[in-house]
Amino acid sequence: MDYHSPYFFGYVIGFTHLLGMVAALHAVLTVRTAQGAIAWAMPLLFIPYLALIPYLVFGARSFNAYIKARRQANQEMHVAMANLNWRPWVEEALAARESDSYKALRAMPKLGRMPCLANNQVKLLINGRATFDAIFAAIDKARQAVLVQFFIIHDDIIGRELQQLLLRKAGEGVQIFVLYDRIGSHALPASYVKELRDGGVQVKAFATRGGWFNRFQVNFRNHRKIVVADGEVGFIGGHNVGDEYLGGNPRLSPWRDTHVQINGPAVACLQESFAEDWYWATRELSPLILQDTYPDNGVLCQLLASGPADPQETCSLFFVEAIHSAVHRVWITTPYFIPDEAVFAALRLAVMRGVDVRVLIPARPDHRVVYAASSLFAFEAVRAGVRMFRYQPGFLHQKVVLVDDEVSAIGSANLDNRSFRLNFEITLLTVDRAFADQVEAMLQEDFSHSREITAEDSRDTHRLQQLGMRIARLISPVL
CATH class of the missing domain: 3.30.870.10 (Endonuclease Chain A)
Incomplete structure (x- = not known):
């Protein structure tokens, strides 16, 4: 074949446009929203030379296949958790108190998969120093188990501080579980993870599917930030683990963020969310620890864990x-x-x-x-x-x-x-x-x-x- 022939280039251009049409049809049939389908289909039809490779890397995924696998894992996890008989106890013993403000959110009881629970103590943590000081203090006091989940973990000053604290607690016999997102933490070196594993920390990357090609998958990321110590105190908010969250990036400093510390029955729901993600990544259950008693009064809380495998948005x-x-x-x-x-x-x-x-x-x-x-x-x-x-x-x-x-x-x-x-x-x-x-x-x-x-x-x-x-x-x- 004469690769310099104009006919050859004509065949290539025609074949590229044909592939673009097929990919555009695939986008229309599989992309979850009309806006997303249009955003992919139009460039695939008119400029397939520029759009095909990005679509194959970022867009061409079987969402239905993923959602089925995720739901199956969730179902298996909940069957395993049912034997622990922890959630019915929490719901029966600590039913949410009457609240006109909560009643105004009429869809919330059905929208959230987790119960609305009273008798929680919550503390507002403003910016990185207050957040990491509180998290590190809670981990330092732990005697049974620590759950750590972040979208981003960096191998920098604060990242290594967390690493060394977890290694020390693992050496004391505390069970440590660390879950990070593979894409969000793409810059995390293998040596950081290996040192944790060698020190007895159970650590896993969250990925929607295995293999090298998944490093380019930007959809279905685990953006949650959760820390739980001994089932007693939990943390949730916007901070990841990185020096920029403490003002370490001059271009973005000072970094403005907020976290919350939780004590009370809602911490059980944080453990459930972590257990769901950990089970997806490992097919094993992380520990679920319940406290014997809770204060008689406190804040009404509901955890809302959301994701692409939900039956609704x-x-x-x-x-x-x-x-x-x-x-x-x-x-x-x-x-x-x-x-x-x-x-x-x-x-x-x-x-x-x-x-x-x-x-x-x-x-x-x-x-x-x-x-x-x-x-x-x-x-x-x-x-x-x-x-x-x-x-x-x-x-x-x-x-x-x-x-x-x-x-x-x-x-x-x-x-x-x-x-x-x-x-x-x-x-x-x-x-x-x-x-x-x-x-x-x-x-x-x-x-x-x-x-x-x-x-x-x-x-x-x-x-x-x-x-x-x-x-x-x-x-x-x-x-």
């Missing part, structure tokens, strides 16, 4: 329900503001009801394409009456929702399609006036260091920047 529906329940206020902080149509419609309707709707986002980008798409959505939200703010001192990474006077939610979920449909997330919903007052004071401080986005900001944006924002929005469903 749990994370997106939570935001919709929380916004719809608001009577006079809903404040949201998120590093990535890329709402889907349902969430954006809920925000607009809340404004029309007279609700004080505020959204706080970063002034500095950590991902420029996401930042561009987020900026366009922010301008559209401002035109709809939503008050949008940009946090000025450093990068804002916290994920917080405050509704009216009692309801708050803090966890790992961002306000974007990846958290709504592609990532495993976990959020702590609290119903308590005193704790909500603390969250309000924290957010008021954040707003005081922020600049409100105005309609003039949109008009003053250069046309090339506007074009970039619109292109970024086109691919926002797959960001």
